[in-house]
Amino acid sequence: MKLYNAAAPNPRRVRIFLAEKGLEIPMTDVDIMAGGSRTPEFLARNSLGECPVLELDNGTCIAESIAICRYLEALHPTPALFGTTPEEIGRIEMWNRRRELKLSDAVGTIALHTFDFFADRVKQVPAMAEAGRERSIRLLNWLDGELADGRPWVAGDDFSVADITGMTAMLLSDFTRVAIPDTATHVARWNAALRARPSWNA
Amino acid sequence: MKLYNAAAPNPRRVRIFLAEKGLEIPMTDVDIMAGGSRTPEFLARNSLGECPVLELDNGTCIAESIAICRYLEALHPTPALFGTTPEEIGRIEMWNRRRELKLSDAVGTIALHTFDFFADRVKQVPAMAEAGRERSIRLLNWLDGELADGRPWVAGDDFSVADITGMTAMLLSDFTRVAIPDTATHVARWNAALRARPSWNA
Numbered sequence: 132m133k134l135y136n137a138a139a140p141n142p143r144r145v146r147i148f149l150a151e152k153g154l155e156i157p158m159t160d161v162d163i164m165a166g167g168s169r170t171p172e173f174l175a176r177n178s179l180g181e182c183p184v185l186e187l188d189n190g191t192c193i194a195e196s197i198a199i200c201r202y203l204e205a206l207h208p209t210p211a212l213f214g215t216t217p218e219e220i221g222r223i224e225m226w227n228r229r230r231e232l233k234l235s236d237a238v239g240t241i242a243l244h245t246f247d248f249f250a251d252r253v254k255q256v257p258a259m260a261e262a263g264r265e266r267s268i269r270l271l272n273w274l275d276g277e278l279a280d281g282r283p284w285v286a287g288d289d290f291s292v293a294d295i296t297g298m299t300a301m302l303l304s305d306f307t308r309v310a311i312p313d314t315a316t317h318v319a320r321w322n323a324a325l326r327a328r329p330s331w332n333a
Numbered sequence: 334m335k336l337y338n339a340a341a342p343n344p345r346r347v348r349i350f351l352a353e354k355g356l357e358i359p360m361t362d363v364d365i366m367a368g369g370s371r372t373p374e375f376l377a378r379n380s381l382g383e384c385p386v387l388e389l390d391n392g393t394c395i396a397e398s399i400a401i402c403r404y405l406e407a408l409h410p411t412p413a414l415f416g417t418t419p420e421e422i423g424r425i426e427m428w429n430r431r432r433e434l435k436l437s438d439a440v441g442t443i444a445l446h447t448f449d450f451f452a453d454r455v456k457q458v459p460a461m462a463e464a465g466r467e468r469s470i471r472l473l474n475w476l477d478g479e480l481a482d483g484r485p486w487v488a489g490d491d492f493s494v495a496d497i498t499g500m501t502a503m504l505l506s507d508f509t510r511v512a513i514p515d516t517a518t519h520v521a522r523w524n525a526a527l528r529a530r531p532s533w534n535a
Binding site: 178179185187191193194195197198199201202205206216217218220221222224225228229232233253254256258259261262273276277 | 380381387389393395396397399400401403404407408418419420422423424426427430431434435455456458460461463464475478479
């Protein structure tokens with residue numbers, strides 16, 4: 132198998148997942164800034180022109196970072212990053228989606244509407260970037276209330292894929308200059324714990 | 334267990350999933366139009382104030398429709414709607430995300446920026462609704478190319494949760510008046526097959 136990798140948050144999510152699993156797989160770097168994900172060869176692997184893509188030995192290509200992580204989890208179940216009991220599976224999926232569809236989406240909206248890279252992919256509207264910034268702060272404050280019970284990781288006692296999605300959200304927050312509010316001390320604690328993991332630099 | 338249900342696409346996704354599994358669980362209807370998901374009692378179950386929520390017998394609440402579906406799949410594995418082999422699991426997750434993060438997101442953007450219901454939840458920008466409409470058509474044409482190999486369901490030979498997510502996307506298309514382009518005959522075939530399933534009316 133081979134991972135088509137790039138310098139971007141979604142490929143990084145897979146790299147962090149691999150590091151947490153202790154797995155190494157061959158990678159090919161795609162220069163997305165230079166149009167490397169828009170070539171006919173790449174589009175044959177993922178017609179949406181997005182990285183990452185995992186190419187299996189039988190030629191099947193799996194796109195979408197979380198789909199790649201689920202494939203790898205099915206092959207290598209330990210350590211379980213998507214949960215094992217029905218309740219863990221449900222809770223981790225809930226938190227993974229909350230991190231992605233809420234916080235990553237809000238912070239990503241700022242990037243989408245301000246970064247030059249996206250100028251030819253979406254209609255950039257300054258008011259949307261501003262709304263994304265307000266929503267990001269609101270969600271960080273909401274998350275702070277959720278983490279106020281003192282649990283170490285976002286879905287409970289164990290580090291999970293929801294924290295990995297949180298890592299990419301916090302990376303995007305760095306890029307878009309969304310600061311954790313001073314009063315959000317529980318988010319600050321969780322954020323520091325994420326950055327202390329060796330996989331942060333994967 | 335009890336499902337907090339509402340007249341909206343995400344609760345419907347769980348109801349379709351239950352129908353496809355042949356499961357029945359107790360439901361409580363929440364009147365979201367009248368603020369029923371914003372009461373203190375409801376916010377204690379899901380601090381984001383969104384339906385659906387599955388309350389387990391031990392009091393744990395699982396929000397997010399797909400998280401609820403995954404919990405139910407873990408308890409009732411047959412028929413498998415998230416796949417069983419690693420490759421199926423990866424492929425179905427890829428397609429579920431493509432349906433949700435691409436098509437549902439595009440069509441949902443139209444709703445978000447035009448429906449009165451969302452006026453106090455997001456900053457409504459007419460240009461965003463228009464961009465969502467253009468993107469929806471572009472994605473339906475892209476999907477048509479993907480389904481041109483004649484496969485019956487979006488992730489392959491078997492009906493899966495990715496088709497259920499597709500059902501909610503097509504329902505949202507009805508509400509936002511996004512029509513399938515005349516040339517997208519493969520999407521039209523798939524759309525007709527979805528609407529012919531008994532679970533369509535769940």
